[in-house]
Amino acid sequence: MSDYMSEESDGEYYYDDDEVMGSDRAEDEDTEESEGEEADYGSMEMSVTALSKPKKKVYEVDYECLATSDIDKSMAKEAELLCSMLGVDISTSYQLLRFMNWNKEKLIDKFMEDPDAVKEKAGIADTPPKFTLPSVAPPPAPAPAPVASSSSSNSRRTTRSSNKTAAPPPPVVDEGWSCPICCCEPEPPTGVMALECNHAFCTDCWQTYLTGKIREEGEHSIRCMESGCNDLVSDTVILGTVPDAPKEGSVVLDDETKDKFKELLVRFFVQCNSALRFCPAPGCDYTVQCAAASTKSSLETTVPTVRCTNGHSFCFGCGEEGDHRPLICTIAKLWLKKCQDDSETANWIKTNTKECPKCHSTIEKNGGCNHMTCKKCKNEFCWVCMGPWSEHGNAWYSCNRYEEKEGVDARDAQSKSRASLERYLHYYNRWANHEQSARLSLDLYAKTEKKMQEMQETSELTWIQVQFAKKAVDEVIKCRMTLKWTYAMGYYLEKSNQKELFEDNQRDLEKAVEALSELLERPIEPETVASLRQQITDKTVYVLKRNEVMLEDTANGFLEGRWAWNTSISPFIE
């Protein structure tokens, strides 16, 4: 019953937040407007299908985008539940949950076993809880989150006035007391504060200390300044919502620090919950909830690409920005690392070095004539034809013996030993090529924009009718992303019939994408624009279908365990 009450007051209180939350949600939930508030608050597992398409493709996952206020609500809900279960006040409940990394079950277990020990370890002062249950509290019910504005602290103040746990009595200090940290001598009792542990320090020092811990060290559980003292500074002290706090002698942090603290609380909660992940885009504060991809094993068969309400797409599994479908996280990561480590080196080795035909040491020729003597095995050979030097006679400075058998053999052997390098570069260059194209997407959009303008001016087509071009560009960019990752996947796939089918799909998609790209480059002429439009529209649909086929087939392959990886990767999987 307590839940119901707070639910109602919450709904009211958070109404504003919902309004600003973004049009996406508001529109999609139009139909359930009447019950919206309650359903919204309902639970963390609320099944908002608003963002997922009606028919889920095999390569898509169910997920939901949450605003910070939603996270606050989830936190508040868990904390409140613990309040009534463990008989502690809300602030303690938050701190206990944070101490246990938001593992509710573990906290309940441990707490039932020995509440004092848990509290002591968590650094919560051992004052007997005089908490009044929310259900018997006079209305308005306590607003749950300390992460809330002044209105909530007001309501809490009324319910908490009988409850002294969060308001430490002002410390008793003698005349002539000086702060052990800054050695100042504030007139008692103003400007002195102590937690329940009674370690008194001046409020200036407290402020500097707390600000530093929050802003520089990013800590959400801050202990007393005394060395070895385990007492936690309560959230209410940090947020300045201590009930009955005296005007003077209490800590006042600036709003920026308080906001940062609230952010830290949210971040920590998200971090502790494997079904939540922050949008990695800079400055974006949406969180995505995706229960389907919360376990490690699920990531071996799915690529949970999600998109936050601000439109940033990223992988829920590994946090990589963009979309690395169809390749699963572990292998995508492996590939990225390999590229980072190897591609430059490999390219340099390829262009600047050769291998000694005898001992296969890699040799860089940095000057001198073509008569090479391997430092390691003393083999003498010709840099140009790779054949043994003994066959060259006196023609020291030019090699005209390219066709000599020994030289041909040596070059064959060389290319064989370089096959793996070549293979890598084959995939890497194609991968990089699509990557580069995607990076130029902004230019492409601008160019298309201009063309659309031109079409409207030179032909009969209206604004709505020229949108096909933008749609085509959207599709091209999306497909290049897919193509890019199919090359990474191709590199790691073991040669098999399955791989051939995969490469067929890849080829079809690539061909279609290139054809569409080319159509988009065509000049606009009034006579042909109508047919060009038709062609592009058709091609766009075709490309879209090819991309779906590619993604669907690979996703099914993962589910069916159809993909066999080559040796370079097997140790990393499973």
Next chain:
Amino acid sequence: MADARLRRVNKEIADCRKDKASNVEIDLVEENPFHLIGTFPGPPDTPYEGGRFSVDIVIPDSYPFQPVKMKFLTKVYHPNVSSASGAICLDILKDAWSPVLTLKSTLISLQSLLCSPEPNDPQDAEVAKHYMTSRSSFNDTARYWTEIYAGGPPAKAGSSEQKDEVAIAGLEKAHVDQFEALGFERSKVIDVLRRLNYRGSNVGSISEDRIIDALLK
């Protein structure tokens, strides 16, 4: 806040000078109150007894909310102190710092670190290995370092004026001589044997071939 820092440091220095019992001293470097040198005696009943150790102290801008930066100026043979740079591995100089701690209390903590090494959380892995394999040999070396670097009493009667490289490395003269006789340079032999921790019971478990391999590298 700058005022508070200066006020606090001055008070700390004054307190430290008043307190003769602890035998900890703090001095300014070039009149700068934020760059100091602290000294304390090696704790009794340890290999460091009799030595006097000095520590470079830098007070950061956000002191006392951030820990002081300290490192040994005197070379110390100790698992938690780098034998090369004097860097110190001690929790209160990192996360366990509290603004209530003072320069004096921190120096006293360093003093007690000398009494109770934490070889499982080493700053100097080689020294830590030495400590773990052969305590008596480690103590000899630490005592020798105290003697030659910290002005401690001579460890053995009749030890020479000259610094003994073998004793500094904590090795047996016989072992070094043995490999030097094979034609390797003495300094290289010392280096390799030290790296392989050729001490105590390890002598039996490291084959000569392995040492020669390492020497040939």
